[in-house]
Amino acid sequence: GQSYKANISIDSIIIGSNFVFNSGNASDFFIGNKSSGNTFINTTGSFSMVSSGTGYGQGFIGADSSSSNLSFQVAQNFIQNGGQFSGILSGSGLATFSITGILDLNGGVCKIHNNTIYSNTGNINFFAGSIDFDGGVFSAFFNCNNNNLLGTFIIGTNIDINFTNTGDEFSFVGLSTIGSDVNNLQLSLNVPGGIRIGGVNGKFYSSVALGQEFITLGGLDISNGTNSFNGQPGFVGSIGHFVSLTINGNFTVNGGETYLSASTQTILANINGDLTISNGSVAIKGSGTTTSTLNILGAYSQTGGNFYIHRNLTDKMPEGSVITMTVNSNDDANGNFTHTDGAFVFDNCSTTPASMNLILNIKSPNYTLGGTGQMTMTLPGVGAVYGILNFSRNGLIAFNRSGSHNIQQIRQNILSGCTLDLQSGNLQVQSHNSGSIPPDALWVFTGATLDMRTNSVFSNALKPNSGISVFGRVRTQNTNGLYDGTVNAAFSTSISDNFDFYIASSSTVEYYGIDNQIITGLGVGKAQLVQHKYGNLEINFGGTPDVEFVYPTNFPNDPSVMVRGNLILSKGELNLDNDHDPVNGGGRWIVLENGSVASMPRSTGYIRSESETGNARVKWIFNNTTGTHTFHFGYSSVEYIPLVFTHSSGSSATVYAATYHSDPLNLPYPPTVTHVRNNLWLDNSANTVDRFWYLQTLGNIPSANLTFNCTP
Numbered sequence: 001g002q003s004y005k006a007n008i009s010i011d012s013i014i015i016g017s018n019f020v021f022n023s024g025n026a027s028d029f030f031i032g033n034k035s036s037g038n039t040f041i042n043t044t045g046s047f048s049m050v051s052s053g054t055g056y057g058q059g060f061i062g063a064d065s066s067s068s069n070l071s072f073q074v075a076q077n078f079i080q081n082g083g084q085f086s087g088i089l090s091g092s093g094l095a096t097f098s099i100t101g102i103l104d105l106n107g108g109v110c111k112i113h114n115n116t117i118y119s120n121t122g123n124i125n126f127f128a129g130s131i132d133f134d135g136g137v138f139s140a141f142f143n144c145n146n147n148n149l150l151g152t153f154i155i156g157t158n159i160d161i162n163f164t165n166t167g168d169e170f171s172f173v174g175l176s177t178i179g180s181d182v183n184n185l186q187l188s189l190n191v192p193g194g195i196r197i198g199g200v201n202g203k204f205y206s207s208v209a210l211g212q213e214f215i216t217l218g219g220l221d222i223s224n225g226t227n228s229f230n231g232q233p234g235f236v237g238s239i240g241h242f243v244s245l246t247i248n249g250n251f252t253v254n255g256g257e258t259y260l261s262a263s264t265q266t267i268l269a270n271i272n273g274d275l276t277i278s279n280g281s282v283a284i285k286g287s288g289t290t291t292s293t294l295n296i297l298g299a300y301s302q303t304g305g306n307f308y309i310h311r312n313l314t315d316k317m318p319e320g321s322v323i324t325m326t327v328n329s330n331d332d333a334n335g336n337f338t339h340t341d342g343a344f345v346f347d348n349c350s351t352t353p354a355s356m357n358l359i360l361n362i363k364s365p366n367y368t369l370g371g372t373g374q375m376t377m378t379l380p381g382v383g384a385v386y387g388i389l390n391f392s393r394n395g396l397i398a399f400n401r402s403g404s405h406n407i408q409q410i411r412q413n414i415l416s417g418c419t420l421d422l423q424s425g426n427l428q429v430q431s432h433n434s435g436s437i438p439p440d441a442l443w444v445f446t447g448a449t450l451d452m453r454t455n456s457v458f459s460n461a462l463k464p465n466s467g468i469s470v471f472g473r474v475r476t477q478n479t480n481g482l483y484d485g486t487v488n489a490a491f492s493t494s495i496s497d498n499f500d501f502y503i504a505s506s507s508t509v510e511y512y513g514i515d516n517q518i519i520t521g522l523g524v525g526k527a528q529l530v531q532h533k534y535g536n537l538e539i540n541f542g543g544t545p546d547v548e549f550v551y552p553t554n555f556p557n558d559p560s561v562m563v564r565g566n567l568i569l570s571k572g573e574l575n576l577d578n579d580h581d582p583v584n585g586g587g588r589w590i591v592l593e594n595g596s597v598a599s600m601p602r603s604t605g606y607i608r609s610e611s612e613t614g615n616a617r618v619k620w621i622f623n624n625t626t627g628t629h630t631f632h633f634g635y636s637s638v639e640y641i642p643l644v645f646t647h648s649s650g651s652s653a654t655v656y657a658a659t660y661h662s663d664p665l666n667l668p669y670p671p672t673v674t675h676v677r678n679n680l681w682l683d684n685s686a687n688t689v690d691r692f693w694y695l696q697t698l699g700n701i702p703s704a705n706l707t708f709n710c711t712p
Contacts (some may be wrong), residue, residue, distance in 0.1 A: 002288055003257065003647065005091050009036050010037050010038050010040065010487075011032065011033040011035065011036075011038070011039050011040070011068075012039075012040040012041075012042075012676065013032055013039075013040070013041045013042070014040075014042050014044075015041075015042065015043040015044065015045070016044055016045075017043075017044060017045040018043070018045035018046045018047070018048065018076075019043045019045070019046075019047045019048065020048040020050060020537070021049050021051075021052060021059070021060050021682075022048075022050035022051050022052075023051060023052050023053075023069065023083075024051060025053075025181070025193065025670055026052070026053025026054075026055065026058060027053060027058065028052060028058070028061075029052070029053075029058050029059060029060070029061060030060045030061065031061045031064045031245045032061065032062045032063060032064075032070075032440070032712055033062070033063045033064070033066070033067060033068050033070075033447060034063075034066060035066055035068060035069050035092030035301075035397060036067045037068060038068055038069045038070075038071070038093075039062055039063045039068050039069065039070045039071065039296050040071045040073075041062055041070070041071070041072050041073070042071075042073045042074075042075075042339035043073070043074045043075060043076075044075045044076075045075065045076050045599045046074065046077045046078070046079060046101070046430060047074045047076075047077075047078045047079070048078040048079045048080070048081075049079070049080040049081065049082065049083045049084075049085050049108060049110075050081050050082060050083065051081070051082045051083050052082070052083030052084055052108075053083070053084065054083065054084040054108065054109050054157070055084075055238060057089070058083075058084055059083045059084030059085060059086065059108075059109075060083070060084070060085045060086065060087070061086045061089045062087045062088060062089075062095075062432050063087070063088045063089070063093060064088075064089050064090065064091065065089065065090045065091060065093075065240070066091050066093070067091060067092045067093050068081065068088070068091060068093045069093040069094040069095075069096070070087050070088050070091075070094070070095045070096065070097075071096045071496075072087050072095070072096065072097050072098070072112075072406065073098045073099075073100075074098070074099045074100065074101070074126060075100050075101075075401055076100060076101045076574075077099070077101035077102045077103075077496045078099045078101075078102070078103045078104065078105045078106055078128070079102075079106070079206045080104070080105050080106065080107065080110055080136065080557050081106045081107050081108065081109050082107045082108040082136075083108045083109075083438060084109045084110075085108070085109070085110045085111070085112075086111050086112075086114040087111070087113060087114070088113045088114065088115070088122065088143075089113040089114050089115070090114070090115045090117050090118075090119030090123045091113075091115060091120075091122065092115070092121055093122060094123045094124070094125065095112050095113045095122070095123070095124045095125070095126075096124075096125045097112045097124065097125070097126045097127070097128075097140075098126075098127045099127065099128040099129060100126075101129050101131055102128070102129060102130050102131070102132055103128040103129075103131045103132070104132045104134075104567050105129070105131070105132070105133045105134065105135070105136055105138050105210070106134045106135055106136065106183050107134075107135045107136040108136045108137075108344065109136060109137045109140075109513040110136065110137070110138045110139075110143040111137075111138075111139050111140070111174075111475035112124060112140045112141065113140070113141045113142065113143045113330065114139075114142045114143065115144065116142070116143075116178060116286070116686060117145075118178060118181075118442070119145070119146040119178050119181035119182075119183075120124035120143070120144070121145065121147040121149065121535065122143050122145055122147040122186075123145060123150075123151055123185070123648070124140060124141045124151040124152070124153075124522050125151070125152050126140055126151070126152065126153040126154070126172075127153075127155075127156070127533060128155055128156065128705070129155075129156040129157060129158040130155060130156060130158050130159070130193070131155060131158075131160065131161075132160050132162075133159070133160065133161045133162065133168075133170050133640045134162045134164055134199075135162075135163070135164040135165055135168050135169075136168060136598035137168070137169045138166075138169070138170045138171070138633050139169070139170075139171045139172075139173075139174030139175070140153065140171070140172045140173070140174075141172065141173045141174065141175075141185060141480070142174045142175045143175060143183070143185075143629070144175055144177065144181050144182070145183055145185035145209070145211070146176040146181060146182075146183075146184060147184065147185065148184040148185075148186065148211060149184075149185060149211075150185075150186040150187075150188055150211075151172075151173065151185050151186065151187055151188065152188045153172055153187070153188065153189045153190070154190050154242070155189075155190065155191040155192075155193070156192075156193075157192065157193035158191065158194055158195070158218070158608075159191055159193075159194075159195045159404075160192030160194070160195075160196050160236075160270050160530065161195065161196065161197045161198070161199070161202075161204060162198055162199040163197075163198070163199035163200045163201065163202025163203075163224065163225055163264065164199055164200060164202075165200065166200055166201050166202060167202070168199075168200075168202035168203070168415050169202060169203045169204075169205075169409065170202070170203070170204045170205075170314065171204070171205045171206065171207070171208070172187055172189060172207055173185055173187050173206070173207035173208065173209045173211075174205075174208060175209070176208040176209060176210075176231075176239050176308070177239070182209075182210050182239060183208075183210060183211070184209060184210050184211045185207075185209045185211045185477055186209075186212045186213070186214070187206060187209070187211060187213045187214065187215070187216045188213035189194060189206065189213070189214070189215045189216070189217075189348070190216045190220060191216070191217045191615060192216075192218045192248075193259070193276070193323070194218035194219030194220060194221065194247075195217055195219075195228055196218050196220075196221040196222075197221070197222045197223070197224070197225050197256065198221075198222070198223040198224050198225070198255075198484070199224055199225070199226055200224060201224055201226060201256070202224075202225050202226075203224050203225060203226050203227075203232070204226070204227040204228070204261070204320035205227070205228045205229070205230070205231065205232045206228070206229040206230070206273065206429075207229075207241070208231050208232060208235070208239065208693070209239060209241065210239045210240075210241050211232060211241060211352070212241050212242040212243070212244070213241065213242070213243040213244065213245070213635045214244045214502050215229065215243065215245045216246045216248065217246070217247045217248065217249075217372075217659070218247075218248050218252045219244075219245050219247060219248070219249030219250050219251070219252075219273065219418045220249075220250075220252070221250075221251075221252045222252070222253050222255065222256050222257045222258050222280065223253075223254040223255040223256060223280070224256040224280075225256040225257075225258075226244065226255055226256065227258040227259070227315065228258065228259040228261075228262035228286065229243055229245060229259065229260055229261055229262070229267075230243045230259075230260075230262055230263045230265070230267065231261075231262045231263030231286075232259040232262055232263075232439060233257070233259055233286045233311075233312075235262075235264045235265050239263065240263035240264025240265040240287060240288075241263070241265050242266050242267070242268075242664065243260070243261050243265075243266070243267040243268070243269070243271040244268050244269075245260060245261075245265075245267060245268070245270070246270045246272070247269075247270070247271045247272065247273065248267075248272045248273070249272065249273045250271075250273035250275075250276065250298070251271050251272045251274070251275045251276070252274075252275075252276045252363060253275075253276065253277045253278070253279070253280050253281075253282050253644045254278050254279050254280060255279045255280040255306060256280045256281075256284045256387075257280065257281050257675045258280070258281065258283070259282075259283045259285075259286040259311070260282070260283065260284050260285075260294070261284065261285050261286065261287075262286035262287065263281075263286065263287045264287045264288045265289060266289055266290065266291055266292050267284065267289070267292045267293070267294075267438055267589040268292070268293050269284070269292075269293065269294045269445065269519065270294075270295045270297070270329075271295070271296045271298070272295060272297045272298070273298045274296070274298040274299040274300070274301065274335075275295065275296050275298075275299070275301070276299075276300075276301045276302075277301070277302045277303070277305045277306075277307055277337070277342065278302075278303050278304045278305060279304045280305045281305055281306040281307070281308065281311075282305075282306075282307050282308070283307075283308035283309070283310070283311035284308070284309050284310065284323060284325065285308075285309065285310045285311070285312075285323060286310075286311055286312055287312055287315050287418070288315060288316075288317055288318045288321065288468065289310075289316055289318070289321055289323060290320070290321055290322070291322045291323075292322075292323045292324070293323075293324050293325075293326075294323075294324070294325040294326070295325075295329035296325070296327045296328065296329060296335070297325065297328070297329055297330055297335070298328070298334060298335045299327070299335045299336045299337070299338070299364070300327045300335075300336075300337045300338070300339075300364075301330070301339075302338065302339045302340070302341070302342050302373065303338075303340050303341050303342070303371075304342045305342045306342055306343045306344075306345060307342070307343070307344050307348065308345045308346075308348060308351065309323050309325060309345070309346045309347060309358045309360070310323060310346070310347045310349075310614050311345070311347075311348055311359060312348070312349055312408065312697070313348060313349060313350055314349065314350065315349065316349045316350075316351045316352055316353055317347070317349070317352065317353055317356050317358075318356075319353040319354060319355060319356070319358040320353070320355055320356060320601075321353070321357070321358075322356070322357045322358075322359070323358050323359065323475075324356075324359045324361065324441075325356075325359065325360050325361065325362050326360075326361040326363060326365045326392075327360070327362055327363060328362075328363040328365070328393070328497075330363075330533070331360075331363045331393060331394050331395075332595050333365055333366070335363070335364050335365070335703050336364045336365065336366040336367070336368065337362050337364040337366070337367045337368070337373070338366075338368045339368070339369050339370075339373045339405070340368070340370040340371040340373050340403070340405075341371045341372055341373050341546070342373060342375070343373070343374050343375075343376065344374070344375040344376075344409065344511070345375075345376055345377070345605040346358040346360070346375075346376070346377040346378075346409075347377055347378045347385075347387070348378060349378055349533065350378065351378075351384060351644075352378050352379070352384070352385040352585060353385070354384070354385075356383065356385060357388060358377070358387050358388065358391045359387075359388045359389075359390060360387070360388070360390065361390045361431050361666050362389065362390065362393065362397065363392055363393040363394065364393065364397060365393070365395075365396070365397065365398060365429065366397070366398045366400070367391070367397050367398065367399050367400070367420075367536065368400045368401070369401040369402075369403075369405040369425075370400075370401065370402040370403040370405055370407065371402075371403045371404075372404055372405070372664065373403075373405045373406075374402060374405065374406045374407070374408070375389070375406070375407045375410050376386070376406075376407075376408050376409055376410070377409035377410060378409070380408040380409040381409060381430075381431060381432055381463040382432070382433050382434060382463075383409055386409055386410060386411045386430075387409060387410040387411070388410070388411050388413065389407075389410050389411070389412045389413070390412075390413045390415050391412070391413065391414045391415060391418050391420050391448075392415045392417075392418055392603065393417075393418050394417045394418065394419050395417070395419065396418075396419045396559065397418060397419065397420050397421065398421050398423050398613065399420055399421060399422045399423060399424075399425070399427065400423055400424045401424070401425030401426065401427065402424070402425055402427055402498070405428070406428065406460055407423060407428055407429065407430055407460070407592050407600045408430050408431070408460060409430060409432075409461060409677060410430055411424065411430070411440055411442075411443070411503065412429060412430075412441065412442045412443075413432075413442075413443045413446055414442075414443070414444045414445060414448040414449070414450055414472070415445050416445050416446060416447030416448050416450070416472070416538070417447055418448050418449070419448070419449040419450075419451055420448075420449070420451065421451045421452050421453070422450075422451060422452050422455040423453065424455075425455060426456045426457065426492070427442070427450075427452070427455070427456070427457045427458070428457075428458055428459070428460055429442045429457060429458070429459055429460070429467075429468065430459075430466065431459045431460055431462050431463040431464065431465060431466040432462055432463050432465050432466065433463050433464065433465065434465060435464075435465035435467075435498065435500065436465075437500075437502065437531075438467075438469035438502035439465075439466065439467025439468055439469050439500045439501065439502055440467075440469065440529070441466045441467055441468065442457060442467075442468040442469070443468075443469045443471065444468070444469070444470045444472045444473070444474060444507075445471055445472055446471045446472050446506070446507075447472055448471075448472035448473070449473040449475065450472075450473070450474045450475070451473070451474075451475040452474065452475060452476045452477075452478065452490050453476075453477050454474075454476075454477045454478050454479075454513075455478075455490075455492055455555045456478065456487075456489065456490050456491065456492040457490065457492065458487070458492040458493070458497075458499070459493075459498075459499045460498045461494065461496070463495040464497070464498050464642070465500075466497060466498065466499050467498075467499055467501050467502070467526075468491060468500065468502070468528060469501070469502040470501070470503050470504060470506070470507045470535075471504045471506065471507050471511070472507060472508070473507065473508040473509075473510060474490075474491040474507075474508075474509050474510070475509075475510040475512055476509070476512070476513070477511075477512060477513035477514065477515075477517070478513070478517070479489040479513060479515050479516060479517050479518070480518060480520075481511075481517060481518045481519055481520035481553070482509055482519075482520050483501060483520050483526075483527055483532075483585075484518075484523075484524055484525070484553070484710045485522045485524035485525025485526070485527070489520060491533075493525060493526070495525055498526075499526070500526045501526065501527075501532065502531045502532075503531060503532065503533065503534060503535050504531075504535055505535045505564045505565055506535055506536070506565065507535040507536065507565075508535060508536040508537075508538055508565075508568075509534050509536070509537055509538070509572065509656075510538040510540055511537075511538070511540065511541060511550050512538075512540040512541060512542060513541060513542065513543060513550070514541075514542045514543050514548075515543055515548060516543065516548050516549060516551070517541070517550045517551075517552075518550075518551060518552070518553050518578075519537070519550060519551065519552040519561050519590075520553055520560075520561075521552065521553050521560030521561035521562065521564070522560050522561075522562060523555070523556040523557065523560050524555065524556065527577070530564075532634045533562040533564050533593075534561070534562065534563045534564065534565070535563075535564055535565045536563070536566045536567075536568060537561075537563045537565075537566075537567050537568065537570070538568035538570055539567075539568065539569050539570060539572060539574045539605050540568075540570040540571045540572065540574065541571055541572025541573060541574075541605070541606070542571065543572060544638075545572070545573070545637040546573070546636050546637050547572070548573075549572065549573040549575035549608065550572065550574050550575065551574070551575045551577065551578050551588065552574075552576065552588045552589065552590050553588065554586075554588035554589070556694075558587075558588055558615065558617075559588045559589045559591050559619060560589075561588075561589070561590050561591065562591040562593060563590070563591065563593060563594070563637050564593050564594060565594055565599070566594060566596075566598075566599045566600065566601060567590065567592050567599065567600045567606030568600075568601055568605075569602040569603065569604075569606060569607070569622070569632050570602075570604070570605050571602065571603060571604050571605050572605055572609065573605070573606060573608050573634070573637065574587055574590070574591065574605065574607045575607075575608045575610075576590065576607060576609045576610075576616030576617065576618070576658070577609075577610060577611050577616050577705070580610070582610045582611055582612045582661070583612055583668075585609065585611065585613050585615070587609075587611030587613055587614070587615030587616035587617070587658070588615070588616065589616075589617045589618070589619055590607075590617075591617075591619040591621070592618065592619070592620045592621065594619045594621075595621055595622040595623040595624070595625035595653075595696040596625055597625065597627040597628055597629050597630075600620075600630065600631070600632060602630075602632045604637075605632070606633065606634025606637075607631070607632055607633050607634065608633070608634060608636075608662060609633055609657075609658045609659050609660065610635070610659075610660045611658070611660060612660055612668050612670070613671070613691075614660070614671065615658070616660070617656050617657065617658040617659050617694070618631055618656070618658070619654065619655075619656050619659050620654070620655050620657070621653075621654045622650075622653040622654065622655060622699075623651075623652060623653065624650075624651045624652065624653075625653075626647055626648050626650060627646065627647075627648075628644060628645070628646040629639070629644070629645045629655070630642050630643070630644050631644075631645065631657045631659075633659055633709075635661060635711050636638075638712045640678075640709070641659070641691075641710055641711060642707075642708040642709055643657055643659065643693065643706070643707070643708060643709070644706065644707035645657070645704055645705075645706055646705040646706070646707075647701050647702075647703065647704035647705070648703075649701075649702055650669075650699065650700045650701040650702060651699060651700045651702075652698075652699035652700060653697065653698070653699040653700065653701050654697070654698040654699055655695070655696070655697050655701075656694070656695065656696040656697075656698075657693070657694065657695055657696075658694040659691060659692065659693045659694065660691065660692055661690060661706075661711070662692060663690065663693060664685065664686075664690060665685045665686050666685045666690060666692075668696065669692075670692045673692070676688045689708075689710045690711075691710045691711070693701075693708060
């Protein structure tokens with residue numbers, strides 16, 4: 001080649017067949033050009049490096065110690081089994097490296113742009129039909145660019161990395177600094193066939209420079225190695241930078257340790273297929289960030305291994321950081337979330353900032369937990385910062401849980417527009433040393449629905465405080481009701497677990513069982529305060545008409561069931577008794593504290609008040625509201641007998657109302673009633689309706705008009 005440094009002419013080396021460099025003498029070398037003129041090296045066959053020395057200036061050198069640009073082209077395959085290849089050594093030109101076939105690396109050292117002496121404006125354009133790496137050290141740009149240029153790497157199909165020794169390394173931009181000079185090269189990488197990494201525990205990293213990364217992969221399959229984009233984990237020389245990572249297919253992990261962004265700064269990552277983890281570990285961030293995002297278009301499945309949103313034992317996140325991960329990000333009918341083994345860790349750092357948001361958004365149609373899987377966070381049960389799990393699908397998420405799966409130091413939220421449907425298994429929530437009002441282990445936001453069916457919400461009871469806050473809607477078919485201070489109700493508690501609940505005045509609790517359901521109330525366990533009263537209470541019962549019903553508790557006293565909002569009678573029977581026998585007592589109350597005339601809406605439901613003691617009562621606190629109030633009594637599903645109470649003036653009013661059916665002789669009489677004779681003192685039962693009403697008013701109601709309805 002050209003050795004006259006002052007020469008500025010083009011230097012071309014054209015090889016008409018194959019090229020082989022094979023020397024057992026370490027001091028042997030090939031230098032294509034030492035001048036500043038552009039260098040062209042073309043091989044129409046294959047290029048092979050078999051053996052050489054690996055010291056500085058040894059092996060194959062395309063352009064040496066100059067500003068020469070290098071165009072290196074191989075029409076077939078580039079094969080390296082050993083020795084050292086340097087496209088540009090200690091130079092500052094543009095390296096254009098093009099392999100039509102396979103870049104087949106089996107050993108030795110391959111550095112396309114290799115300069116560890118001074119920073120410069122050197123750059124790289126790289127193309128290979130595919131890459132098959134089975135050992136050695138490959139670093140395409142081992143140089144320090146000081147001009148923020150964009151290095152471009154295009155792989156025609158796929159990259160297959162099979163580490164055969166723990167000292168094997170594969171990188172695209174492998175040098176971070178020279179002295180105090182920082183490598184600013186940006187990286188653009190496109191691998192439509194995807195990258196597969198396996199073998200023994202070698203090392204893969206994309207770039208340790210300051211320049212940004214723009215990565216597009218057809219897929220990513222990892223079974224071993226320490227692998228990272230944006231620097232190397234725990235490597236002092238790594239310089240954080242922005243990463244845009246798009247995986248157009250699936251991301252599969254069966255071993256190794258992988259970081260999507262090992263160093264500082266933001267990552268915007270999109271997986272357009274599924275993320276599947278069966279072994280090994282994956283972290284979104286390995287160091288600090290302010291805002292980062294991982295969107296998974298498809299499914300998330302973890303049957304082993306570990307997943308981290310932030311993984312670094314000593315480097316805590318910056319104040320106010322936000323990392324958001326979304327599963328099934330397009331909210332379609334595919335993309336399930338499954339976690340049946342291994343750990344999903346929001347952060348493992350020993351310390352946390354005062355505030356940050358590590359968020360997992362679930363938009364999946366199916367959400368399955370099981371086995372021994374666990375979701376956790378730094379300082380579980382005692383930390384002041386929590387992971388956030390949002391059920392944020394626009395529609396229904398089918399929830400299924402089994403085994404001993406555990407969630408701790410994670411706040412769960414059901415967001416507006418989402419229905420979390422507990423199709424099988426109970427919903428477990430975190431516990432903590434510190435309690436809060438409202439409880440924050442699980443929030444049902446306004447516009448959201450938690451459908452518990454016959455299942456329950458419970459604390460893992462690892463710490464003494466837990467609970468749920470309801471601002472939207474909860475639905476239950478549990479025969480033991482919402483909360484009764486036992487493990488049997490929908491809000492399950494052992495009392496010692498200190499499980500609390502908060503029901504907002506605008507929220508709705510819907511009873512929609514198909515077997516007899518008791519409506520629980522105040523006076524047991526934690527249920528002692530105003531926030532434990534119902535906001536809106538909806539009866540939407542689906543049991544057998546006239547046989548099965550919903551009924552309020554009378555423990556510890558009759559007026560235990562209290563409603564601050566609306567009593568909504570959508571469907572089925574609200575029975576103010578625990579059976580259909582009017583003789584044996586057992587009557588109980590329901591208290592409606594909203595005086596609005598519209599606070600007892602009805603579709604087809606009704607209130608059955610059939611206790612001969614008159615104790616099956618509705619207590620309706622009108623306060624200062626006047627107008628027409630309708631008590632929606634019914635004797636059966638087809639016999640509707642409302643009581644209408646109309647008054648035009650008054651204040652601080654409360655009305656108690658009850659009714660029961662009698663026999664044709666109007667027996668039995670209610671308390672204090674001794675006969676139904678007429679003015680002639682004759683038995684008038686034949687002309688008297690077979691029903692009695694109990695009415696009591698408190699407060700100031702000067703006058704009222706009442707409309708009674710009864711069955712024939």
